[in-house]
Amino acid sequence: MEVLILSIYAFFVWLIFIKLKWLPWTTVSQVIVVVIPIVGLTATILLLNVYAPSSPDVRVINYVVQVVPQVRGRVIDVPVEGNRPVKEGDVLFRIDPTPFQLEVRVLEAKLANAEGGLVSQNEQLRSAVSQTASIRPKLALARDRVRQTRELAQTGAGDRFSLEEATTNLQQLEAQLAASLAQEAQIRAQLAAVVGQDQAEIAEIKANLERARWELTQTMFYAPTDGTVINLQLRPGQMATALGALPVMTFVEEKFQVIALFQQNELHQVRPGDEAEIALKTYPGRIIKAKVNSIVWAQGQGQLPMSGQVPQTGVAKLPPGRFAVRLDIAPRDHELFLAAGAMGDGAIYTQHGHHIHIIRKVILRVGSYLNWLILKLH
Template sequence: MDIILLGIYSAIVWFVFIKKKWLPWNLTSQVIVVTIPIIALTVMILTLNVVAPSSADVRVFKYTVPIVPQVRGRVIEVAVEEGNRPVKKGDVLFRIDPTPYQQTVRGLEAQLSNAQAGQRELFEQLKAAKGKVTESQGGIQAASSRVREVQAKLELARKRVEQNKELVSTGAGNRFDLEKAETDLKEAEANLDAARSAEAQSRSAEVQSLASEQQIQQRLSAKVGPDYAQVVQIQAQLDNARWELDQTTVRAPVDGHVINLALRPGAFVASLPVTPALSLVEYTGQVIALFRQNELHQIKSGNEAEFILSTNPGHVIKAKVDSVIWAQGQGQMQISGTVPMTSVLTMPPSGFAVKFDVAEKDRDLFLAAGAAGQAAIYTDSVTFLHILRKIFIRVSAYTSYLVLKLH
């Protein structure tokens, strides 16, 4: 651009001094003619570097997502191709043989059915045990009533035996009646023993029923929420197995395009972060330009910006300043047991990065990861000079069409 301005200035000088001879062409005018562009260009460029700073170090950065499968197995299909073909989030990248995971799911489904049937059986057993407890308690009440009834008859039989003995001893009673009373007494004693034995059996049955009920309650007490613990455990294993089966189909986590695709059907992949199956480069990236430290004091978020890339010759991309990244490696102090190197202070100061927000109309433009170029930022000061920087940028954009090599 400087050459263009000098050329225009030279044409004006030639027209005024040589062709039209409106002014004399002598030593004084020659000195003035030479001095004016030097001073003017110097002032203009120095001012322009402050109010519309430029950078020759622009980079396009994009995140690369390594695709690591969640499960291991033999690859049976690769559904994508390497290159700039778009891959949408959720598209199938490749498939792993699902056979062992399907078998695991079927086995756990069978175990879950058995566990649920066992849980229902335990509930039925608990209901039966409670019924037996109630039944045995009813038997105890009946046996206790029978014991009291027989005890009353036994007391009556003893009194009759005593009465008949007294009557027989005085000669007023009948020997036959005494024998009958004694027989009734023995029968009552035998009935009492039988009633007590029945009561003991009922109490023993109650103890067994209560023990059985308690045992079933203990087995059912291992619960997670409303379900039996064993059922919950198998259900969790089944859910994980189904998730692993679903992970045999590997899908794209983001929009992008595939690079480093060496994966082929028949290859064995595993869930190891150090060995990704392929890499996916996101479409959306970041455009960053490096500026010298003394060029940033006028830059603010929202300032208009333009940049050009060597991969897109002739195209000026509009943007705005998103932010200035006020940090770089020379200002970092890491925790260590060593004294910091003083030689770091003698190194030339590095610039700071300015992050751009690409304008809406250029967001669909493909920006290659690692593409380099130039950029300019237009501050709010001395805006009439911005036109010069815009001309510089556009001239540089079109000169990018030139491939300067001799072979």
């Protein structure tokens, strides 16, 4: 851009002083002609870097998920292809579910057995209580019969045999009631002794069963969102392990961030919402509109590692780190595919110095068209 401005300036100098000779070409005019572009370009560049800062380091960063299974097993199916887009919920791979299904069945059988034993004891208790309840009215009736028979025998209206028979029947019912109460008490004591243990065992089996069912669901892994599986090496027959250090595949989400890195003194006029433009090398000649989302006011030099030692600053002074500015792509370019790792140039147009923004826009567009040039010798 500077060369273009100087070329235009040189053309008008030649036209005015040499060709048309409107002004004399003296020493004073020569000094003025040389000083004007130097001062003008210097002032323009300084103002541009303040009110329309640019960055030669704009990056597209995608979210990357290291896919690690939650269970260990043999892979039986990998229905996706590497470097092909997949939708959220698509199956990425399957682990042999047989051992997990067997574990679920074993725990279901244990749970049924434990609950069945507790139910059997409760049934015995209910049977004893029911038997006791059935004896009580018979006993009351027998007592009334003895009382009535005794009264009849005393008045001479009844015989002694009927009284003895009624008394014997009463004694039998009292013995049955005592036996039933003893049996009920015994069952209650047994139930009280084992019910806590049985309930704890049932609770443990239920917890293990829930874990086994959850592990069974983890034998099938789904895409967490829209994205692409990069460099797929997983094949049926391989063993997948639940270790974070051994991911089975890398999943790159469609969601991305665009950041531009600026020197620390370039951002004092930048505010969220400012207009921005980027020119990526993957799209020569195209300007992508954006807005400033935020400035990441932090970088690595602002953090010291946790240590019991005095920080090492090094022999040479570290160069000042850059700050990242997060950019939001404008709606008109939302559907544009931005490859993870794509790089290019960018510029932010602040709320000041609007009259010189056009220069930065021209510079950015010229650089974008230069991306068509592939400068290599092989």
